[in-house]
Amino acid sequence: MAFGKGHHLHLVDGSAFIFRAYHALPPLTRKSDGLPIGAVSGFCNMIHRMIEANTGPDAPTHAAVVFDKGSHTFRNDMYDLYKANREAMPEDLRPQIPLTREATRAFNLACLELENYEADDIIATLARQAREAGGRCTIISSDKDLMQLVGGGVEMFDAMKNLRIDADGVEEKFGVRPDRVVDVQALAGDSVDNIPGAPGIGIKTAALLINEFGDLETLLQRADEVPQPKRRQTLIDFAEQIRLSKKLVTLDDRTPIDVTLDDLEVLEPDAQVLLEFLTKMEFRTLTKRIADGLGVEAPAIPDTDPRGAEPAESGAPQMPPIDRGAYEVVRDAQALQVWIDRALARGEVAIDTETTGLNEMTADLVGISLATGPGVACYIPLTHKAEAGEGLFGGDALAEGQMGLDQALAMLKPVLEDASLLKILQNAKYDVKVLARYGIEVAPIDDTMLMSYAMNAGLHGHGMDALAERYLGHMPIPIKDLIGSGKSQITFDRVKIEDAAPYAAEDADVTWRLWQTFKPQLHRARVTTVYETLERPLVPVLARMERAGIKVDRDVLSRMSNAFAQKMAGLEAEIHELAGEAFNVGSPAQLGEILFEKMGLPGGEKGKTGKYATPADVLEDLATEHDLPGRVLDWRQLSKLKSTYTDALQEHINRDTGRVHTSYSIAGANTGRLASTDPNLQNIPIRTEEGRRIREAFVAAPGRVLVSLDYSQIELRILAHIAGIDALKQAFREGQDIHAATASEMFGVPLDQMTSDVRRQAKAINFGVIYGISGFGLARNLRIPRAEAQGFIDRYFERFPGIKDYMEATKAFAKQHGYVQTLFGRKIHTPEINAKGPGAGFAYRAAINAPIQGTAADIIRRAMIRMEAAIDGLPATMLLQVHDELLFEVDEGAADTLIARARDVMEGAAHPAVHLDVPIVVDAGQGANWAEAH
DNA sequence: GTACTCACG
DNA sequence: GACGTACGTGAGTACG
Structure with a gap:
């Protein structure tokens, strides 16, 4: 293919890459033999990132990496002091130079250098050829010496700042068009290259003179x-x-190079050659990343003696102790650029954001901290306020010594969005959401919280403090030490920068260290797939759902609140009348006194604190003997609805969006379920008619409708599959009413003679099985004698013998391994399973339940992760998840299409990883509000 | 801060 | 033979 119009040549200033990588990274060495490889590592990361970033329609058709060769060039013959003030190459860089050539060839890129010439001359020659052939050329460099080449299809690109430099950009820098740049440089000289120029004349004056006289010779x-x-x-x-x-x-654009543009055509790297090189260098992270990108298995790199190991690649982390005094405060663009370079050369960076609050929808950014290695961390204060008394405007002015928020974000945005720079976060969803409000889409990410969750669910919590203490033996500064607590709590922007910096940078440092600790463990624990397919991809999905929020009609709630308040007042008066005295109906202790002491009703049991407990089922029993308990139950229901829902929900309506934005915790529930908080939208009432009406306040925007899709009996279907119960599977395949079918099987009642009461009992047993059934529990649930309940269970096991086998097998597995697993490999640890005492009973039942509940959770997670692509192009938004239900908002006309597509995704979500031998069925509904849609 | 109660799947 | 039990959550209120 002859280079010409429509072709695009990329020329990389390889030597500049090497020096940038060398200075950005700490002195890393190859683990097996101590060979210095920091610069090679950074160089490879930068090349890899460049290739990744250039895949679009503007991708290069031709490319080469160009290097300097030796230190003597034809310019030294003209002027022996040329570049004479350059320092000698550092000793630990010298052996890396040939390796960078090898790396270039391993990436299947042309590698050019020429005796007696600088890289810049080769670049000039090729750029000229490209221009003359009618093609385009991009020079990947920020070196101003190359700016003279810009124009006529030639541009530069600063890979570190993610900045294109065209003729206007050159003019901004030199004050003249590119063809006059050399004139300005001749006058201004250059202390770095030791170009003498004209004493006392700088770039500004030089540009002025050239513009006035036209060119240097005339001048x-x-x-x-x-x-x-x-x-x-x-x-x-x-x-x-x-x-x-x-x-x-x-620059000499007529260098005698022995290649033509046609030789520089871009070629796919040979996977084997490239991976062989990376493996030889022992770059674990990069090898894995590139192997993943190529869709091949990453070759193993043997763990050798960790002494002298280079930190990023070592399996067993050898980390220096945490030193809060060593963190840097970044206060200007120059300092920030150094950190950005470091991150880019590394290929990964730990990040933490500091904000004014815990709610990502309303909290404002105060600062950002970065870490590029253990102990290598900084804090970038952005919007800290001046202390009271400082500055003319007292407490509302910004504190001194911070770079502008806009400038910092402009510099960080390309880094945070760089597809080949891994961002490491603890609880990434929080930072992702905050930064999204500033127009930054952070990707790709790793989340140490989710890594811990994938490995250790059931063993401990996954918050930063717990993880730092457990895995690093270190207690981070408690946030309370900075902002206080309770009434006197201040926001983080009121914290002095000197105090904020060690705290904030420490969090990034700790995150880095946790990542380094967890990364090798993930694989060993065999949960990499769980982490990569069920945990990590959920972060951006949930972030978008939470940011979308659901519209809630304040007036509907407000009216209900008033109605509830009136009814409650009436009930309260009746209750006091019946009790013969006034007391706090909301106090179980006081109510207990009235019921069990004053009125002498039976069944009073005291709790741990010696006070009477008055749970609903007890009051229900008492309701047959007296009017008062029933009134209390009614009052309680209203009280619950009012305080938890109609009142509290109004407080959660966002001022700006008019919607309610919940937050899902991904690592909250041990089984893999999500948990919804602030507010909890997974427990909005539905079981009673009065409560259900609260769902009428959850509405679609005008012209839109809410669509609800929910899995039908998913846990029972999973049980049928896992335990291999043929009768249940058959019933599901035939689309039968599963509880009725169970009742029929157990009690021998034909389906057409089924009574609702028998069906209800079978339903309770079905649920009981999922929960790790016990005679006691079933008896209490069905309000029947324990012996009778036990009889039901025995009969159930008799009719479905596979259930008992499953329970025994699960228990044995848990006892042996200390965990149980879902069909998708999620592990839920059961540390109490071998304990003595009642704890073992809990652990046993939890172990029975976890694979079932967890598999259902995995399935809906898979559906959610795939959903966005499936409904792409539809005017639809996924809003909420309620364990087995997904709620969408969609333009009226598109509701049916949405239902069809979303149902396909949900019903097929287990595939192809798992093939269930029961059908998965999804029911759907739509309406103006959630009550209608469900 | 803990206990109790109750909303959901 | 006694004990204590349905599984998983979050939030509001009372109370010390």
Whole structure:
């Protein structure tokens, strides 16, 4: 393919990459033999990122990486002081130079260098050829010496700042068009390259002069016309030095290279060659990442002696102790750029955001901390307020010594969105949501909280403090130490920067260390797939659902609140009348006194605190003997509905969106279920008619409808599959009423003669089985004698013998391994299973339940993760998840299409990982509000 | 902060 | 033989 119009050449300034990588990274060494490889590692990361970032329609058709060769060039023959002030190459960099050439070839990129010439000259030559052939050329470099080449289809790209530089960009830098850049450089000189130029003339003055006289030669010839005497004399006295300078800065675009553009066509890397090289270098992270990208198995890199290991790649982390004094406070763009370079050269960075509150929908960004290695962390304060008394406007002015929020975010956005830079976070959803409000879509991510959850669900919590203490033996600064608690609590922007920095940077440092600790463990625990397919991908999905929120009609709630209040007042009066005295109906202790002491009713039991307990089932029994308990039950129901729902929900309506935004905790429930908080939208009433009406307040926006899809009997279907109960499977395949079918099987009643009471009992047993049934529990639930309940259970086991086998097998597995698993490999630990005492009973039943509940949770997670792509293009939004239900909001006309597509996703969610031998059925509904839709 | 109660799946 | 039990959650209120 002859290079020409429509082709796009990328030229990478390889030597610049090497130096940037070398200075950005700590001195890493290869674990097996101590060979310094930091620069090679950074170089490979940068090349990999560049390739990843260039996959679109603008992708290069041709590319080469260009290097300097040796330190002597033709310019030294002209001027022996050229680049004479350059420091010698560091000793630990020298052996890495040939490795970077090898790396380039391993990526299947052309690798160019030429004796006696600089990389810049080769770049100039190829750029000219590309231009002349009518194609485009992008020079990946930020070196100003290359700016003279810009124009006519040639542009530069600063890979670190993610910035394109065209002719306008060059003019911004030099004050002249690209073709006059060398004139300005000749006059201004360059202390870095030791170009003498004209003493006393800088870029500004040089540009002024060139623009006035047209070009350098004209200027020098007409120097006597320059009005300023000093400037005039300089130009006359140093004319030859200036002409020499111009020769030195002018790139040679006729170098005798032995390749043509056609030789530089972009080729796919040979997976084997590339992975072999990366493995040889012992780059664990990068090898894995690239292998994943190529869709091949990552070759194993043997663990060798950890002494002298380079931190990023070591299996058993050897980390320096946490030193809060070592963190940097980043206060300007230059300092931030150093950290960005470090992150890019590393290929991964730990991040933590500090905000004014815990609610991601309303909290504002106060600062960001970064870590690029254990102990290598900084804090970037952004919107800390000045202390009271400081500055003219007292407490509302910003504190000194912070870079502007906009500038910092502009610099960080390309980094946070860089597809080949891994962002490591603890509870990533929080930061992802906060940053989304600033127009930043953080990706890709790793989440240490979810890594811990995938490995250790059931063993302990997964908050940062718990993880730091357990895995790092370190207690991070409690946030209370900074912001206090209770009434006197302040927001984080009121914390002094000096105090905030150690806290904030420590969190990024701890996150980095946790990641380093967990990453190798994940694989060993065989939960990598769980983490990568069930945990991590849920973060952006939930973030979007939470940010969308659901519209709640305040007036509906408000009216209900008033109605409840009136009814409650009436009931309260009746209750006091019946009791013969006034007391707090909401106090179980006081109510107990009235019922069991004053009125002498039976069944009074005291709780741990020696007070009477008055749960609903006890009051229900008492209701047959007296009017009062029934009234209390009614009052309690109203009280619950009012305080928890109609009142509290109004407080959660967001001022700006008019919607309610819950927060789902991904690692809250041990079984894999989500948990909804602030507010909990997974327990909105439905079982009673009065409570159900609260769902009428959850509405669709005008012109839209709510659509609800829920799995029918998913846990029983999973039980039928896991335990292999043929009769149940058959009933599900035939679409029978499963509880009626169970009753028929157990009691021998034909389906057409089934009574609702028998069906109800069978239903209770079916649920009981899922929960790890006991005679006592079933007896209490059905309000029947324990012996009778036990009889039901015995009969059930008799009719469905596989159930008993499943329970025994699960228990044995838990006892042996300390955990149980879902069909998708999720582990739920059962540390109490071998304990003595009642704890073992709890653990046993939890172990029975966990694989069933957890498998159902996995299935709906898979559905949610796939849902966005499936409904892409529809005017529909996924809003809520309630364990077996997904709630959507959609334009009226598209509801049926949505239902069809979402149902397909939900019903097929187990595939292809698991093939259930029961059908999965999803019911759907739609309406103006949640009550109608469900 | 803990206990009790109750809303959901 | 006694003990204590349905599984998983979150939140509001009372009370010390």
